[in-house]
Amino acid sequence: MLKINHFGAIAFVMLTATSGTAMAQTTVQQDDEVVSDPVYDIVVTAQRRSEKVQDIPVAISAFGAEQIERSGVVSIENIAPRVPSFYFGSFGATRPQLYIRGIGTRSFDPGSESSVGVFSDDVYMGRSSGSFGTMKDIERVEVLRGPQGTLYGRNTIGGAINVISKAPTPEFTGNFEAGVSNFDGYEVFGAVSGPIAGDKIMFRAAGWTVQRDGYVRNVATGKAFQGIDNKGGRLRVTLAPVDQLKIDLTAEFTEDGDASGFGGFNQGTFGAPGVVFFKGGRRVPTVNTGDLREGTLSFDPFLDRNARSLIGRIEYEGEAFTLTSISANRRLRTKDGRDLEGSSLSVLDQLSREKSQQFTQEVRLTSAPDGSLSLGGKIDWILGGFYYRDTSVRADTFVLGTDSAVRAAAGTSATDVASSDYKIESYAVFGQAVIHLTDALDVTLGGRYSHDSKRAVQTGTTTDGAPIIAAPFTTTNSATYKSFDPRIVVSYKLSGDANVYASYSTGFKSGGFQYVPFSKAQADVLFAPEDIKAYEVGFKSEWLDRAFLFNVAGFKYDYKNLQVSRIILAGNAPVSLITNAASSTIKGVDLEIGLRPTRNFRINIAYGYLDAKYDNYAFNATTDFSGTRMVRAPKHSMNMGAEWEAELGGDTRLILRADYALTGTFFHEPGEGNIRFGTGIPLTREASYGLLDLRATLSNGPWQLTAYASNAGDVSYRRTVNALGSTVVGFAGAPRIYGAKIGYSF
Template structure:
């Protein structure tokens, strides 16, 4: 059986890994052209140094060296990109400070994720386990003229490996602390002279590093399994057809809520007495706690050379069902019980046709994109009448249920008002259509001067509905009906114990919603629809000072359609628009094998949609979508240096100064001119060093470090982004260091490694949950993972 070989040519593969700061085996080590990296960022095959866009490339080798099962675990190593997937089915991400934490289906995302050209959305199907990834291209700034969906802030293009003609069998096992395991299996074979098949499977599981202090049960155990099969057909006339089918099943506990108060909480909560969540006991009692996702997808890609142009067609279908039910009080007290659940059903279809060619005078791309999505979502709050009684007492000074219970007890009547479950639901459905025509032309004005002009015409058509029925509390309803039949409430009024107005208020408190209080969609769904059109241009001028040095300037508009608030009935939003201005340089100093890229940008964003915790008049604050105008300026810098054959160094850094231009919170806090919260600095450093010819193989030492600056605080304290207590701080600067030493035999048939993530065991409080703080005195926190030590074995046949 032949040894495993790369699908790409060795020169391209070597160059790609070099640029990403990844390690190479001895026979793959680049000699000179370490800066030559082939990408498809502009829907053309180009060298990265010829692309006048601020972009960062992450190769498969760097993903392996970080032991990263998904994009979330690489957070910090791509400066300017922030990924939060503490809840895998409700991820949030931002690029250059622009993003959305909204997990509702009513809005889109300004950062587009594409897998082999197919849009991945922003909710439950956006962040999944890596499966046979060849590279990740992160493009910063508006990319509407280049991708099927208009990505106002930037795009993340994940490219998987194609089947090759060589036979490959590979198994990789990674095992670490907390019974963390990752298994990857690969089989590639030629079926005939013109067809090849590639099948990959991944398994990721962990027992987690947090346990419930009362039950001893793991709060993070679970698995994530995925499989992909790709068939390649080299058709006549040099045409190529790729058909991929994939599936993924995620099943684990929901993110734990670490309570910050001891004993019976007091209202208001006193931050001076908060426990340190990094060492505090954890109590979570959410019923049916868990996070699940079932994903299915298929992609058909066709490429046909026509002589005068190349025709590409991409058809993608995605479907997933997800559920996430989690604790929202951080205690196991029945009188303080609150949990929330988010479930989603999503079906999407994408069709894109593209023509591209090169006339010598111009390099052009034009395309048509169609996108259909049908989605349903249910937001749910679960609590009980004991907790509601606590809330009514804290907020209004009148604990309705216990007061009525006491009055009934004096009359010798078993009221049965306490101890009952209470559930509220908000059901929403969305039907979204998007169509676009786009074109992008690189005009070769002179041998060293290019002008790129592009434009995108977009039409979005969205239909949305809300249905918020009255709360479900069967036990309570039975008790109320029994008391009414006994004439209990009338007797209270007749005795003068309460007034008729007080009785009406008490009955309203017991029978009406306390969270989903919007009117108009209680008896039947309320539907709304809207359409938006947009024209987004792009213009870039680049000049080659010499073969290895380029300067460029660009102006681009980004657009994202309007939408609807999935958590507030009848609420809609205007489209987002951004103008981005940028200048940059791309340099390679061949003599020193030093690559230096930098860009300076400024943008103004209108109607940016973000998720925020707001006091909306209901008993429990809710997460709702808000819109704001924002502006920023910043710098992206990237350096790769190979001073000697066996040493590579890399550094990437991003600086951003981002502020609100026009925004007042729903609580009346004016934030004009204040920072949005995005840290000013993020930096990633890396070093690779090889020791050759050790026991018939090579040793590779890798050290990587990520730094994220402190959150820039503003006056909106409800979000919990900035908090300092005697025991911990939220929003401070964070650092992470990862180390790996690997050995690969000269035959390349096997390799082994030892890795340590978070080498210095840096622990941080990553966020604060204030949903129940003002009502029950129960704030909770999330923290990052402790040091992870593990081993890896890879076998090729």
């Protein structure tokens, strides 16, 4: 079995670089002409205008359609390692964990907000349980680091990810792809685009199915899980009845099935792998060997997720401004279940059901660059309004088995159900103006006012005996949260290829309600909003006739009232509790480097340094995490990629690519792995690991053949853990996945 350490992988990528340069036998960099580049020349709309990434005075990483295809990106999980200080973990498709620069959340229920906003075609995806899935037929992905609010419909405190699908085209085009992989995987994709009535009515239709057996197996039943079972489709129609008016209509659906179920295995406590959370009685569990890809569970995980979206976008381009209206309706239904404590014993199973309906309406006015309202091109401005409504119903059923602490004596199981009915209404007004003081000096002033109203009716029921819900209850809570958040940026163009900027902004994240409360007293504890003050300076540049890209950003965050979730034992029952950590300070540096020594060879490097600590976090009278590192915030993270393209004659080309992502040591739970915070805490430390991806593509005219291997070194790591009281449940990361695809385009 191939094993590659950090230095070996880096050496491999660099060897690919050296070989590519030598084999290209080209010393001319650009032949005195500016060459279009799929990395440098990506045009984004992150600031609601079409701009090149290099010209925007914010920390942003963007990936165009060609990059996505060449790198094999199929989900946000693949994007994260390519962005400085971006960590992705998950408890499965419905429970993503997105952390940018140390800011994120593992809360996924409707009672709380996501710290990193995910947008699809400029539409906010309010339910994090529906934001993570297969990305197909994508034009580009934009990742903005830091609080966003003056340009986006929904405020996000940690960053924003905007996924843009491919639009209809005035000419008839299409592409089809089919592939196979290990774990009995296969996939089929097709997309067709073209005119219905010239350029007045155009369409694009895409559909796909991706199937792969799981890489984790329950030896008790033989069932495999943590695979892929996804299918979906998207239809876009663009109407342009007159030159100034464009109407874009989108309908999309995605479904995920049972193979995508997610489960972990009990790892016990430090030095005692056989200890099981909430266990009672005398039965002894089967101790897992340490390989989290195989173990014994008493209950197989399952998943059924269904999402439907309708989007209507209207743009009217006038002489002075452009009016944009985006209306969207999204329905989401999920059912999933898991062996919560991850052992061979019948202790605690969790089954979750959720239904939600989301409606958003955004309206924006954007000044025309040379229009009458731009003061002769001196000011570029945007003014917007946003409305968001989400209604969700969630029920979590907990089956307490005969090996649990409360049912072992009785010898029978019991069932508790925690149900919640949520309603969220939010509106906001936002705006920003870029003032061009000189040809080189710009000042940006922006602001946002947010107003959130939330209501939750939470209920607990129990069957009999001594369950975790001691007595039935029903309680209703409501809250209103509001905030004004300003932004100021000063940017200066040193030359046509280099600029510097400095910015100050604030961010806001609503408070909310407890996740699956087990008592009225717990449900009545609301957690407060988070707020952040963000300072950033940056330098963006291109050198040597665009053969060398160098971007660097330094930042400091003053972060208050962090919403932190932990599962603890209160008396003889587990309690999931979200509390506010008092304060944190985050400092760091993002670095992006691009090298293109020849026309057909390039290297890219993304590096993040992060110093993120809890300044004042007393969880309770006996547990104080002050001065320790924040969760999921590795001090060092890096991605290095090398790509070489060879012309083999005629229309035949060969592209070789290697990517190596290194994640430094980090902690899944507060406490820096120190046993003084609990016997399970040392197991929440994740040692540094690196993943190597390899890809080779041979194309000839419209045909394309690709072979790939992700995690080529078959490195074992955990994508997340679940800390239950003093014990830990570990979830395996993906092993080596390899396969081949054949595609045809016209």
